[in-house]
Amino acid sequence: MVNKPRSYIFVASVFFYSFSFSTELRIKLFSGKNLYSISVLATNSKLIFQSDxxxxxxxxxxxxxxxxxxxDSVLLKSQGLVIGKFKSITMRFxxxxxxxxxxxxxxxVTTRTYDGMIEIKSVGENLMxxxxxxxxxxxxxxxxxxVGKGNSxxxxxxxxxIVRTYALSNMRKHELEGCHLCDDVHCQVYRGKSVIPNILTAVKETESMVLVDTSLQLVNAAFHANCGGQTCNSEDVWQKPLPYLRSVxxxxxxxxxxHYWQKKIPKTDWFNYLQKKYNLTVTDSLQNVLLNFDQPQRKVYFLLHPAISLKSLREDWKLRSTWFSVKLEGExxxxxxxxxxxGVGLCQQGAMQMSKKGYGYRQIIDFYFSxxxxxxxAQLNFFFDN
Ligand SMILES: [Zn+2]
Structure with missing residues (x-):
């Protein structure tokens, strides 16, 4: 009974935060590309420009x-006339x-559509x-x-x-450039607004929800296309063991x-590569070992211990995964x-199949994350700010 008034206050505060909380993100658009010019047509409303x-x-x-x-300035023009030169300029309807x-x-020329505001600066010869x-x-x-438009x-x-959890836990990734995240694979791919009902409904119905671990830390919400039938422990790929990223x-x-792939490489190319990169002398017995490498389950991290890691083979030969076996067929x-x-975290294609079989989003998340x-x-903010 002693605790009751306290928990009442707590619940009230959580509700207050839930309704008043919103996060504005600054996303660097066209990341890694040379952006020469931007044109906007003021259509159904007045366009407001703001500088400093x-x-x-x-x-x-x-x-x-x-x-x-x-x-190093942004030049704003309309109908051939210069309106002004600015250090940075923001626009919104x-x-x-x-x-x-x-x-x-x-x-x-590409056309893109964005919600919110657009800020434009000059960086060298290009716009940011x-x-x-x-x-x-x-x-x-x-x-x-x-993941496209066609999912449930x-x-x-x-x-x-996952996207929300990632965004909030990576907000300092582009701090030096004056923004939070970029719009490319380095962060999360973003090409403007979506109007797909199945996507908008999903975001609305999970509004503000993020994934946390048992210490209330945002998780590393890792995902990949297809795990092949067994996901990896986080330490198998990135060294660091995380209690919620366990193999399933x-x-x-x-x-x-x-789910399945195959790659054929001429025998001479394969051994030239191994000799050159790892300074190996390929004897007959070593050749025998290297050509009878088997991974019935995901458990091996080296083609040859300790030098030839499967991870570096994957990178060098652009393989789809590190879960593969090797054998010789002719030459x-x-x-x-x-x-x-x-292979760490959520297997997207597995999750898609689960949703088709009638599993709910919580069941899917609990299947891939422990x-x-x-x-x-907003509750997290409450916990950490107080
Ligand atoms: Zn980035």
């Missing part, structure tokens, strides 16, 4: 605006509607473009860019939770195309393998 936190212009609709980089931009990237966007509006775009709501819920046997991903070395990707909890991230 002062409103510099409210643009009428049906006017086209273009941005260029000039001597008065009614906060989406911003559709034509961008010239590596000399090609940042999307300032609420995290819940960013997530659908990532889901569509990473339940699978998209799993993906939404996965029977769900075994009937899809990426060809045949690598036969399972899965696609590093001892994790779903929590509203």
């Amino acid at each position: 936190s002062t409103a510099i212009s409210v643009a009428d609709s049906l006017t086209k605006f273009s941005f260029f980089s000039l001597n 008065e009614n906060n509607s989406e911003i559709k931009m034509d961008v010239v990237l590596n000399k090609k 473009c940042i999307n300032i966007i609420n995290i819940e509006k960013y997530i659908p775009g990532v889901i569509q860019a990473e 709501v339940e699978f998209n819920k799993v993906k939404a939770i 046997t996965d029977s769900f991903c075994v009937k899809v195309p990426d 060809m070395v045949v690598l036969t393998g399972y899965g696609f990707g590093h 001892n994790v909890t779903l929590i509203n991230y």
Whole structure:
């Protein structure tokens, strides 16, 4: 009874945070590309430009605006006339509607549509473009860019939770560039907004939910395309053992195309590579060992202990996974393998199959991650700020 008033206050606070909390992300767009110019047509609402936190212009609709980089400044033009030169400039529509931009990237024109605000700066000869966007509006775009439009709501819920957890636990990745994350594979792929109902519903129904471990730390929400039938322990791939990234046997991903792969390499190329890279003298008996390498289960980390790791073979030969066996067929070395990707955490194709069989997103998450909890991230803030 003594504790009761206290827990009442706690619950009330959690509710307060849940309703008042929102996170704005700064996403660096067109990462790794040369961005020459950006054009925007003010359409159904007034376009508001802002520079150094002062409103510099409210643009009428049906006017086209273009941005260029000039001597470390952003040049804003409309209908051939220069409106001004700015260190950085931010734009949004008065009614906060989406911003559709034509961008010239590596000399090609691409059209992209973003929610939120767009900030433009000049970096050398090119423009740098940042999307300032609420995290819940960013997530659908990532889901569509990473796994496509055609998945079920339940699978998209799993993906939404993973994308959100990743974003919040990697917010310092691009700190030096004045943003949180980039829009490419280095962080999470993001090509603008998604309007796919199955994606939007999934994000809405998992709003603010993230995955935490037993110490209430955001998890490393690792995923890959196909585990081949058995996922890996985190330390098998990245050294660090994590209690929630444990190997599981996965029977769900075994009937899809990426489950199995084969690669044939001429015998002379294979042994030249091993000799050159690892300074090996390939004797007959060593050749025999190297050509009868078997991995019925994922358990071996070396083709030859301790020098030739499967991980480096995977990188050098662009193999789909480290789970493969080697044998000789005539003059060809045949690598036969399972899965696609590093194999740690969620197997996306297995998760898709689980959702088709009627498993819910919580069951799918609990199958691939051990001892994790779903929590509203506003509550995390409460725990750590108090
Ligand atoms: Zn990045």
